[in-house]
Amino acid sequence: MYEVVELEAVRARHHLTVARWSRPDDEPRTPEEQSLFDRCKPKASDSPYTDPVPLLPVAQLYARDVPGLPVPNGTDLLQILWCPFMDHDDDIPAIHVRWRRADQVTALLSSPPEPPVIELEDYWPAPCVLHPEQVTEYPAPTQLPAELRRRVDAWQEETGLHYTQFAVAPGWKTGGWGVVPSDFADAADPPRCGCGTAMEPLFTLGLSEWNEDDEGGWRPLEDTAAADDQNGYPPAGDPTLINLGGEELQIYYCPQSYEHPPVTVRVYRTL
Ligand SMILES: [Zn+2]
Numbered sequence: 001m002y003e004v005v006e007l008e009a010v011r012a013r014h015h016l017t018v019a020r021w022s023r024p025d026d027e028p029r030t031p032e033e034q035s036l037f038d039r040c041k042p043k044a045s046d047s048p049y050t051d052p053v054p055l056l057p058v059a060q061l062y063a064r065d066v067p068g069l070p071v072p073n074g075t076d077l078l079q080i081l082w083c084p085f086m087d088h089d090d091d092i093p094a095i096h097v098r099w100r101r102a103d104q105v106t107a108l109l110s111s112p113p114e115p116p117v118i119e120l121e122d123y124w125p126a127p128c129v130l131h132p133e134q135v136t137e138y139p140a141p142t143q144l145p146a147e148l149r150r151r152v153d154a155w156q157e158e159t160g161l162h163y164t165q166f167a168v169a170p171g172w173k174t175g176g177w178g179v180v181p182s183d184f185a186d187a188a189d190p191p192r193c194g195c196g197t198a199m200e201p202l203f204t205l206g207l208s209e210w211n212e213d214d215e216g217g218w219r220p221l222e223d224t225a226a227a228d229d230q231n232g233y234p235p236a237g238d239p240t241l242i243n244l245g246g247e248e249l250q251i252y253y254c255p256q257s258y259e260h261p262p263v264t265v266r267v268y269r270t271l
Pocket residue numbers: 193194195196197254255256257260
């Protein structure tokens with residue numbers, strides 16, 4: 001027996017909630033609104049899987065918008081999709097990576113196939129647009145040369161600040177360095193492809209776009225005006241509403257060949 005939610009109800013409730021947030025007062029729900037909220041509750045299902053299970057689109061990036069986006073020669077579009085059930089080896093949605101040529105996508109489906117139910121509402125990415133911002137990240141402490149790492153350790157001790165909070169951008173991103181769980185973990189080696197090559201970060205489904213606190217950190221440039229509105233819906237720092245239980249997913253690709261299968265790594269980090 002599985003617990004699932006109706007995708008269409010989750011989407012409709014999202015749009016309703018966005019609309020309600022734009023109203024000045026906290027008006028009581030109408031009976032129709034209440035019944036929509038009720039429809040979003042998890043329901044038991046014996047067989048939630050259709051055959052095949054349509055994937056959910058998670059991200060779509062054009063190479064022209066994202067400097068340095070890894071794309072095979074002759075392609076200019078990266079699409080990330082996932083299966084909306086966690087019944088896979090790692091208890092996370094199975095990721096599918098597609099590179100395409102945008103000009104070859106001609107016949108658009110007016111109603112793309114989608115799963116009638118999904119495992120968790122947290123697996124449905126709320127629609128949002130991208131404001132790409134290029135930033136510089138630095139390697140995990142364990143990937144730094146020994147002398148530099150000693151200086152970083154000394155700096156952390158002296159200031160009480162955490163290197164990772166400043167060195168690794170939070171949020172959804174392409175490229176960068178591998179996410180590390182914390183300053184103290186040594187899981188900094190990138191995964192290796194079956195061909196033996198060290199893989200490189202392709203795309204990260206992060207937590208909040210912000211990790212800023214009184215001592216500093218990251219916040220997207222365009223979120224300045226929203227700085228005090230973290231209670232809005234959706235929250236300014238979390239436009240996708242994806243929640244993977246506090247974990248991030250980092251997708252790696254093999255620089256040797258785009259034909260080699262990408263690898264997904266789950267990461268829990270504290271900063
Ligand atoms: Zn490879």
